[in-house]
Amino acid sequence: SQTIHQWPATLVQPVGSPLSLECTVEGTSNPNLYWYRQAAGRGLQLLFYSVGIGQISSEVPQNLSASRPQDRQFILSSKKLLLSDSGFYLCAWSHGGGSREQFFGPGTRLTVL
Amino acid sequence: ELKVEQNPLFLSMQEGKNYTIYCNYSTTSDRLYWYRQDPGKSLESLFVLLSNGAVKQEGRLMASLDTKARLSTLHITAAVHDLSATYFCAVDGYSGYALNFGKGTSLLVTP
Numbered sequence: 594s595q596t597i598h599q600w601p602a603t604l605v606q607p608v609g610s611p612l613s614l615e616c617t618v619e620g621t622s623n624p625n626l627y628w629y630r631q632a633a634g635r636g637l638q639l640l641f642y643s644v645g646i647g648q649i650s651s652e653v654p655q656n657l658s659a660s661r662p663q664d665r666q667f668i669l670s671s672k673k674l675l676l677s678d679s680g681f682y683l684c685a686w687s688h689g690g691g692s693r694e695q696f697f698g699p700g701t702r703l704t705v706l
Numbered sequence: 707e708l709k710v711e712q713n714p715l716f717l718s719m720q721e722g723k724n725y726t727i728y729c730n731y732s733t734t735s736d737r738l739y740w741y742r743q744d745p746g747k748s749l750e751s752l753f754v755l756l757s758n759g760a761v762k763q764e765g766r767l768m769a770s771l772d773t774k775a776r777l778s779t780l781h782i783t784a785a786v787h788d789l790s791a792t793y794f795c796a797v798d799g800y801s802g803y804a805l806n807f808g809k810g811t812s813l814l815v816t817p
Contacts, residue, residue, distance in 0.1 A: 627804065635809070636794070636807055636808065636809040636810055637749075637794070637807045639799075639804050639805075642804055652804070683748060683749065685749075693737065693739075693798050693804075693805055694739060694751060694754050695739075695751075695805055696751060697741075697748045697749040697750070698748060699747075699748050700747070700748045702746075
C-alpha cells in the first residue's frame with residue numbers, strides 16, 4: 594500500500610529565515626505530486642504540482658519554490674520567509690496518467706514569527 | 707474562472723438529524739471528490755464520483771453527482787458527534803492534474 598510522509602510536523606521560524614519542507618511517497622512509482630497551503634480557517638490553495646522528476650508547475654506567484662529531485666520526493670523551499678507564509682502545508686500525490694484522486698500527507702504546520 | 711461553491715460553509719446540527727451539504731461547480735467535469743478534514747489534521751478521501759448519477763454511501767454519509775446540474779450533494783443521515791469535521795468537495799481543475807477545492811463546510815454535531 595502507498596504511504597506519504599511529511600516532515601517536520603511543526604515548525605516555528607523567524608521572518609527572513611529559509612525554509613525546507615520535505616515530502617516522500619512510498620509504494621508507488623511516477624506519482625503526480627502537489628503542495629497545498631491552508632491558512633487558518635481557510636480553504637486549500639494549490640502552490641505547486643509536479644508530473645515528473647525536475648518538472649514543476651507553479652500556480653501562484655510567491656516567494657516559495659519547489660523541487661523534485663527524485664521520483665517520490667517533493668521539496669518546498671523558501672530563501673526568506675514572510676509572516677504571510679504561516680499556514681498548514683499539505684503534500685499530496687495522485688496516480689500518474691489521469692486519475693486525479695489525491696491522497697494527502699499528514700501536513701506541516703508552519704508559524705512564522 | 708473555475709468555481710467550486712459549497713453551502714452551507716458552517717453547519718451546526720443535532721445528533722440524530724439529517725442534513726445535506728451542497729457543492730456547485732462551474733466546469734463541465736464529470737468527476738467529483740469529497741474529502742473530510744478533522745481539526746488540525748490532514749484531508750482524508752471519502753468519495754470519488756466518476757459519472758453522472760453516481761451515488762456512493764459509507765455509513766451515515768451518502769454522496770451523489772448530477773453533472774448536468776453541476777451539483778453534488780453529501781447527505782448526512784442521523785448525525786453523530788464523530789461526523790464533526792470540515793468537508794471539502796473538489797473537481798478536476800484546468801491545469802495539469804490538479805483539483806479545485808471548495809472552501810469547505812464546517813460541520814458540528816451537538817448532543
